[in-house]
Amino acid sequence: MMKNSLRTLAGFLLAILLIFAALWVIFPKAQDRFGAVKKTSASKTLIYTALGDSLTEGVGDATGQGGFVPLFAKNIENGTNDSVVSQNFGKAGDTSTQIYNRMLKQEKIQAGLKKADIITITVGGNDVLKVIRDNVTKLSTMREKDFVKPEAAYQKRVKKLLDTIRKDNPKAQIYVLGIYNPFYINFPDLTVMQNVIDDWNQATKEVIAKENKVYFVPINDLLYKGTGTTQAVEADSSSSSVENNLLYTGDHFHPNNTGYQIMANAAYASYEKVNK
Structure with missing residues (x-):
């Protein structure tokens, strides 16, 4: 058993x-x-190429690392599993014409744009200043209509710039940052300047609206009044003058470190929305 x-x-x-x-x-x-x-969820390496004027170069950045460019790259890395390799081709003082010509002449810029997954462009501020400089003898009588023709010509140059980039790189996401009014705090009654900035930004948006994978990043409303409860700080305790606390004290024109961080955050908010 x-x-x-x-x-x-x-x-x-x-x-x-x-x-x-x-x-x-x-x-x-x-x-x-x-x-x-x-x-x-494996990370990938993104190539980021920044092209533009002094805002891309990072004038006013106390760290000397390139203004909003490295901050925007870091925002992408922190918000994703990706790593970012960036190149900065910013040059202070460049108008849209000079940015375009520099791009055509420098093979290094062409190569950077061709390989890029992400491109940022800062353009327009020096074009506005050029109109002012060209009319320096009649500044006191300048009107918004004096900027209409230069604005139309500017739109054509921006489209030409974007079209040229697209010939070699049809897939990159391009973020064009707007311009801002650095004079508002000291001259709030100078409404002509604020209107011109608004019109210029609108002109850029109209060009971008017709392009594929190109996005406008507005920054004027984030910068022109400063920040905080008082929106500005007194420049001198013995005077009543004030200064924008988001601008570099060396020239009261370019962003300071905080201003560049705000620009980077705005660019990343747009990037996040596009890539969600």
Whole structure:
């Protein structure tokens, strides 16, 4: 009887082993769930090329690292699993014409734009200043209409700039940052300047609206009044003058470190919306 019981138990165990063996062959081994997640969320390296004027170069950045450019790259890295390799081709004082010509002449810029996954452009501020400089003898009588023709010509130059970039790189996401009014705090009644800035930004938006994968990043409303409860700080305790606390104290024109961080955050908000 004991032998029969042992034979029955052995037969039962053998049957169990055969069943498991059959199931092992029929059904493939399950994939490692953690390994699968790791593959789908694996980081990639993004190439970021920044082109433009002094805002791209980073004039006013106390760290000397390039203004909003490295901050925007860091925002992308912090908000995603991706790493960012950036190149900065900003040059202070450049108008849209000078940016375009520099791009055509410098192979390094062309190569950077061609390989880029992300491109930012700061343009327009020096074009507005050029109109003012060209009319320096009649500054006191300048009106908004004096900027209409230069604005139309500017729109054509921006389109030409974007079209040229697109010839070699049809896939990159391009973010064009707007311009801002650095004079508002000291001259709030100079409404002509604020209107010109608004019109100039609108002109840029109209060009961009017709382009593929090109996005406008407004920054005027974020910078022109400063920040905080008073929106400005007194320049001198012995005077009533004030200064924009988001601008570099060396020239009261370019952003300071806080101003550049705000620009970077605005660019990243646009990037995040596009890539969500």
